[in-house]
Amino acid sequence: MDFSFSDDQIMFQEAVRDLLANECPPEVVREAWENDTGRTDGLWGALAEMGVVGMTAPESAGGLGMDETDLVLLLEEAGRAALPEPLLEHTAVGIPTLAEAGGAIAEAWLEQAVAGEATLGAGADGGYAVGAATSDLVLLIGDEIRAVPVAGASLVEHQSVDWSRRLFEVDGDEVVLDADPGLAFDRAAGAASAQCVGVAQHLLDATVEYVAQRYQFGKPVGSYQAVKHHLANAALKIEFARPAARHAAWCIAAGDPDRSRDVSLAKVLASEAVDLAARTALQCHGAIGYTFEYDLHLWMKRGWALSAAWGDAAWHRNRIAAALGI
Amino acid sequence: MDLSFTPAEEEFRDEARTWLAENVPAEPLASMDTPDGFEEHRAWEHILFDAGWAVVSWPERFGGREASLVEWLIFEEEYWASGAPGRVSSNGVSLLAPTVFDFGTSEQQDRFLRPMARGDEIWAQGWSEPDAGSDLAGIKTKAQRDGEHFVIEGQKTWCSRGAFADWFFCLVRTDPDSERHAGLSYLLVPADTEGLEARAIGRLDGEPGFAELFFDGARVHERYLLGGEGEGWAVAMATTGSERGLNLRAPGRFMAAADRLVDLYKELADSRGPDLDRRDQVVSAWMGSQAYRWQTYATEARLRGGAPIGSEASFMKVLWSELDVELHATALRLLGRDGERADSSWMDGYVFALSGPIYAGTNEIQRNIISERVLGLPRR
Numbered sequence: 001m002d003f004s005f006s007d008d009q010i011m012f013q014e015a016v017r018d019l020l021a022n023e024c025p026p027e028v029v030r031e032a033w034e035n036d037t038g039r040t041d042g043l044w045g046a047l048a049e050m051g052v053v054g055m056t057a058p059e060s061a062g063g064l065g066m067d068e069t070d071l072v073l074l075l076e077e078a079g080r081a082a083l084p085e086p087l088l089e090h091t092a093v094g095i096p097t098l099a100e101a102g103g104a105i106a107e108a109w110l111e112q113a114v115a116g117e118a119t120l121g122a123g124a125d126g127g128y129a130v131g132a133a134t135s136d137l138v139l140l141i142g143d144e145i146r147a148v149p150v151a152g153a154s155l156v157e158h159q160s161v162d163w164s165r166r167l168f169e170v171d172g173d174e175v176v177l178d179a180d181p182g183l184a185f186d187r188a189a190g191a192a193s194a195q196c197v198g199v200a201q202h203l204l205d206a207t208v209e210y211v212a213q214r215y216q217f218g219k220p221v222g223s224y225q226a227v228k229h230h231l232a233n234a235a236l237k238i239e240f241a242r243p244a245a246r247h248a249a250w251c252i253a254a255g256d257p258d259r260s261r262d263v264s265l266a267k268v269l270a271s272e273a274v275d276l277a278a279r280t281a282l283q284c285h286g287a288i289g290y291t292f293e294y295d296l297h298l299w300m301k302r303g304w305a306l307s308a309a310w311g312d313a314a315w316h317r318n319r320i321a322a323a324l325g326i
Numbered sequence: 327m328d329l330s331f332t333p334a335e336e337e338f339r340d341e342a343r344t345w346l347a348e349n350v351p352a353e354p355l356a357s358m359d360t361p362d363g364f365e366e367h368r369a370w371e372h373i374l375f376d377a378g379w380a381v382v383s384w385p386e387r388f389g390g391r392e393a394s395l396v397e398w399l400i401f402e403e404e405y406w407a408s409g410a411p412g413r414v415s416s417n418g419v420s421l422l423a424p425t426v427f428d429f430g431t432s433e434q435q436d437r438f439l440r441p442m443a444r445g446d447e448i449w450a451q452g453w454s455e456p457d458a459g460s461d462l463a464g465i466k467t468k469a470q471r472d473g474e475h476f477v478i479e480g481q482k483t484w485c486s487r488g489a490f491a492d493w494f495f496c497l498v499r500t501d502p503d504s505e506r507h508a509g510l511s512y513l514l515v516p517a518d519t520e521g522l523e524a525r526a527i528g529r530l531d532g533e534p535g536f537a538e539l540f541f542d543g544a545r546v547h548e549r550y551l552l553g554g555e556g557e558g559w560a561v562a563m564a565t566t567g568s569e570r571g572l573n574l575r576a577p578g579r580f581m582a583a584a585d586r587l588v589d590l591y592k593e594l595a596d597s598r599g600p601d602l603d604r605r606d607q608v609v610s611a612w613m614g615s616q617a618y619r620w621q622t623y624a625t626e627a628r629l630r631g632g633a634p635i636g637s638e639a640s641f642m643k644v645l646w647s648e649l650d651v652e653l654h655a656t657a658l659r660l661l662g663r664d665g666e667r668a669d670s671s672w673m674d675g676y677v678f679a680l681s682g683p684i685y686a687g688t689n690e691i692q693r694n695i696i697s698e699r700v701l702g703l704p705r706r
Contacts, residue, residue: 001328001329001330001331001332001335001396001623001626002327002328002329002627003327003329003620003623003624003626003627004327004627004628004630004631005327006327009327069327204701208701208702208703211703212702212703212704219704219706220703220704222697222703222704223703223704223705223706225690225694227703228693228694228697228698228703229690229693229697231697231701231703232644232692232693232694232696232697232701233693235641235696235697235700235701236641236644236645236696239621239638239641239645240617240618240621240641240645241617242621242624243617243620243621243623243624244616244617244620244621246327246620246624247329247620250327250328250329251329254328254329254330256330262616265613265616265617268613269613269617314606317606317609317610317613320609320612320613321605321606321608321609324588324609324612325588325592326588326591326592326595326600326605326608326609
C-alpha cells in the first residue's frame with residue numbers, strides 16, 4: 001500500500017499547473033465561451049508539445065506509456081484551471097480505448113491522435129459528445145463502443161450551461177470497437193471525478209481569498225464563524241473526494257476487480273464536493289458572485305456540468321448499491 | 327502509487343484475522359462503562375497484549391511488533407470486522423502514549439508504556455473542567471510546587487471511565503500567576519493518590535462511564551511530570567493526532583459498522599421488500615467509511631514522506647464522528663418501530679456515537695481549526 005506519487009508525477013503536475021496558470025487565465029476560458037469552437041487558441045498544441053495529449057498511448061505509438069495514475073493529477077489541474085480542452089475525451093478515454101481496440105481503426109487514428117493532429121471525442125451513447133464538431137473521431141460508449149468519424153456524420157448541437165462545452169448528438173457511419181465499454185465508461189467517469197475535485201478546489205481557494213479581503217462591519221467576512229464553517233464543510237468534502245478519485249484512477253490502471261464500484265464511489269463524492277463547493281462559493285461571495293462579469297461562474301458551471309456528466313451522483317449511488325448486493 | 331497490499335501486508339492481515347477468529351470472545355462483554363464490564367475488558371487487553379496484538383505499531387520492548395502504519399490500519403480493519411470488544415485502554419494508548427514517546431524520559435517510557443499496553447494500568451484523561459471544555463486553555467486546576475512534589479487543588483470532569491481507571495493524565499496550572507496557554511503542565515496522577523476523589527456520573531446511556539475528579543491537596547512527585555514544567559500546552563497539542571496511532575478512531579471501525587449496516591438492510595429487505603430511500607442512506611454511510619479509508623491511506627503516505635499530520639487531523643475527527651452518527655442513525659431508521667428498543671447494539675452504538683462530535687474537541691472547534699489553520703482564514 002503506497003499512496004504517494006513519484007517525483008516525476010509531481011513534476012509533471014507542476015509543469016502542467018504552470019502552463020495553465022500562464023496560458024489558461026479566465027480571459028482565455030471566456031474566449032472559449034464566446035468563440036465558434038468552445039476551444040482555446042493554442043493550448044491543445046502546447047499540451048501536445050509537453051506530451052500530455054498522447055501520454056496514455058504506448059510508447060510504440062508515440063505516447064509516454066503512462067496510465068490513469070499519471071493522468072489523474074493533470075485532470076485535477078485541468079479542473080482547477082477550467083481548461084476548455086478535451087483532456088477527458090481524448091487523453092483519458094479516446095487514446096487508451098483505441099489502443100485497446102487495436103486493428104484498422106487504431107492504425108488509422110492512433111498515431112495522429114497521439115501527436116495531437118487528430119482529436120478524439122467521446123460521449124455516453126444516447127447522451128452528448130462534448131466538442132464533437134472539433135473532433136475527428138467520436139467514441140459513443142454504451143453497451144458497445146461505436147466509433148463515428150465526424151466527417152460525414154450528422155451533428156445536432158445543444159447548449160450547455162458551461163458555454164465552452166459544446167454538446168452534440170452524433171449519428172453517422174460507425175465501427176464497433178473491440179474494446180471494453182465498461183472500462184471506457186469508467187475511464188470517463190473517473191476522469192470527470194478528478195476534474196470535479198480540481199474545480200471544487202479552485203472554487204474553495206478563490207472564495208477563501210475573497211472572504212479574507214472583503215470587509216463588512218469593519219472586519220473580513222472570512223473572520224465570521226458562519227462563513228468559516230461553510231468553507232470548512234466544503235473543504236471537508238474535497239478532502240475526502242480527492243483520495244477517492246485518485247484511488248479510482250489506480251483501480252482503472254491496475255484492473256482492480258472492484259473498479260466500477262470504486263469509480264462510482266469517486267464520482268459520487270466528487271460530484272457532491274463540487275456541488276457543495278459551488279453553492280458555498282456563491283453564497284460566500286454574495287452578489288458579486290451572482291454576476292456574469294465576475295469569473296466565479298466559469299468554475300461553478302463547469303462543476304455543475306461535470307457533476308451531471310458520465311453518471312450523476314444518483315446514478316453512481318445505484319451502481320454502488322448493486323455492487324453491494326442491495 | 328500502488329494501492330494493492332504487498333504480500334507481507336497480506337500475510338500480516340491473514341495472521342491477524344486468524345488469531346482474532348480463534349480468540350475473540352463468542353459472547354459480547356458487559357459494557358466497559360460499568361465496574362464489571364471494565365474488568366472484563368481489562369482481561370481482554372491482557373489476552374491481546376500477551377499475543378502481541380495490543381499495540382502492534384509500538385517497539386517490541388514495549389510489547390509491540392513494530393508494525394508499519396499501514397499494518398496498524400490493516401489490523402484495525404481486521405479487529406473491528408471480527409466483532410472484537412471495544413478497547414478499554416484506548417485513551418491511554420491513543421491519546422497519552424504518543425506524548426510519552428515524544429516527550430517522556432526513558433525512565434517514564436520504561437515505567438508506563440508496557441503496563442498501559444497490557445491494561446495493567448488503564449488511563450483516563452483529566453483535561454476538561456467545569457469551566458474549561460472547548461475553551462481548554464481556561465483550565466483552573468492548580469498544581470503548586472512543594473519541593474519535589476506538586477500539590478493539586480481543583481476539579482476535572484467528563485473523565486471517561488474515571489471512576490475505574492488506575493491513572494489520570496492531567497493538564498494543570500503549575501504557574502499560579504499564569505493565564506490561558508502559558509503556565510500549564512502535563513502531570514500523570516495515580517488514582518489512589520491521597521486527596522484525589524473520583525465520583526462517577528451517569529452518562530446519556532445511564533451507565534457510570536463519566537467521572538468528576540476532586541483534587542484537595544493531592545501530592546504528585548515531579549517524576550510524573552511529562553515534558554517541561556509550564557510547557558503542558560505545547561506537550562499536549564504536539565501529539566494530538568499523532569502518527570503513532572494516527573488517531574483515536576481508525577477507518578476499520580467504521581468500515582465494519584458499514585458492512586453490518588449493509589447486512590441489516592439485506593436482512594430487512596428479505597422480509598419487508600426493498601426501500602430505495604433507506605437503501606440510498608445505507609449507500610451514503612458505506613461511502614463515508616470508504617472515503618475515510620482512502621483518505622487515511624493517503625495521509626499515511628504523506629506522513630511517511632515526512633509531513634506532519636498537524637491541523638489536518640481535524641478533517642478526520644469531523645469525518646469519523648459524523649459518519650458514526652450517520653451509520654447508527656441510518657440503522658435505527660431501518661429498524662423502524664424496533665428502532666427504539668434498548669436491547670439492540672445499534673441503539674447502544676447510536677448513543678455512544680452522539681458523543682463523538684463533542685469529545686476530543688467539539689466539531690465546531692474542529693471546523694474553526696480547519697478554516698483558520700488549514701484554509702488560513704483570519705481569526706478575527
